[in-house]
Structure formats: C-alpha cells, structure tokens
Amino acid sequence: MVEAYIPTEQDRQSVKMQPDKFKVSGDGAFFTIQGEGESIGKPAVFLRLNLCNLECGWCDTKYTWDRTSKEFWTEGQDWSYEKTLLELSRYPTKRLVITGGEPMIQQERISKFIGLIPAWEVEIETNGTIAPIAGLATRCQFNVSPKLKNSGNKEQSRLKPEVLQAYNALPKTTFKFVAQSVDDIREIDAIIAECAIDSKKIIIMPEGRNEESIRQHALALVEEVKIRNWRLLPRLLPR
Secondary structure (H helix, E strand, C coil): CCCCCCCCHHHHHHCCCCCCEEEEEEEEEEEEECCCCCCCCCEEEEEEECCCCCCCCCCCCHHHCCCCCHHHHHCCEEEEHHHHHHHHCCCCCCEEEEECCCHHHHHHHHHHHHCCCCCCEEEEEECCCCCCCHHHHCCCEEEECCCCHHHCCCHHHHCCHHHHHHHHCCCCEEEEEEECCHHHHHHHHHHHHHHCCCHHHEEEEECCCCHHHHHHHHHHHHHHHHHHCCEECCCCCCC
16 A cells, blocks of 8 residues: 655645636646547647545546645646746647646636637636536537446535536536446436436546457447437547
C-alpha cells in the first residue's frame, strides 16, 4: 500500500483557489482527439482542471482531487485567463474541452474566460451534480456523465435529479453513462425515469481501459441499447 502524502504548509496554501485564476492540474492543456461522447473523433484541445466533489473508485485522474496523493498537492497550477488563452492557442483547433476533476466547481471562472474566445466551440465534461449558471447554459455543450453505484459514491452525493433536469432542458446536452452489464442498464433506466431525461440525449459507453474489455462490454450491452433506442458509442484509445 502506498503511504498517503503528508502536505507541507506551503502545499496547503498552494492548493487554495486564487481570484480570477484557474486551478489547473499538472496535465495543463493538451491537444488530442475527443475520445468519447457527442463529438467523438474530433480534434480538440483539453484543459484539465483540479478539484472534484466526488470520489470515484475507478477514476483515472485521481491526482486532480485525491488528497492522499503527492500529485494533488504539488502539481497543481494557477493560470490567469491570459496564460490559459496562450496555452490553448498553441494548437490548430478552436474546439475546447474543459475537463477535470469537476470543472463546474470553477464555472464562474469558465464563464469569464469563454467571453474571451467567442469563436471557439466549448464543451464541458461534468458529473451533473452542479447546475450551470446562466453565462454557460446557452454557450457550451455539456457532456454530462452521471455516476452509478459502481463509482462508490453515496447516492445523495452523485445523483441530483433537479440538476440533471436543468441540464436536460438545455439544447446542447448529452448524458453519457458508462456501463458494463444489464444491471447497469437497469440503474440507468431508473435515473432516466426519475429525472425525465430525453432518451434522444442518452449515450451508453462501454466501460474499459483496453480495446478488448470495451468490446466485451459493448457486446453485453448492445441488445439492451437497441431496444431502448439509445446510442452506443465506444471510447477511442488513440495510440
């Protein structure tokens, strides 16, 4: 077992949010292909923000929120809006995907920043527990990924029906559920019914960290997805 990192007082001060600055992860900004969801396959520059309000057991970016990890305390960065724009503009695209962590924790900053880039297409990847402010609601595409029981979070933390209903009412929202089995599909059915989510906005993504596990889970889910008239989309794993 890896021992928990013990932060110094300097570390504790460094992770505090600064006015009009993003708290960015060590990944910063990076250029790649959108690997999932509505715009799968499109080139995009990603901005990965620190901090999250959930603690998913299988999370592959725990360093953005896990306070037992050294990376959380030592790799975060404070980027001004000018610094952020400079970093994003290095790449040949005007599609920005803001991810995390949970970006909506910093949505006031996001709203101010996107005012500087009116020609860009902006996506926000969110767990759907924090409702968007007016400045973002009509401007951004929201890739909402509600978490299931398999995330390990308590239901009252991971499922906010009123927030999911608010996202559902927006024109540029999709709901991506990561699933492995028929049991997951039944849980998704219950969430959709409780929150009155538009079935045309549902995307099912097979869970997996390699091509074979994604394929196997897709085969296990395809019939259930077909009869519900949802979409089944893979996760791209660029080499």
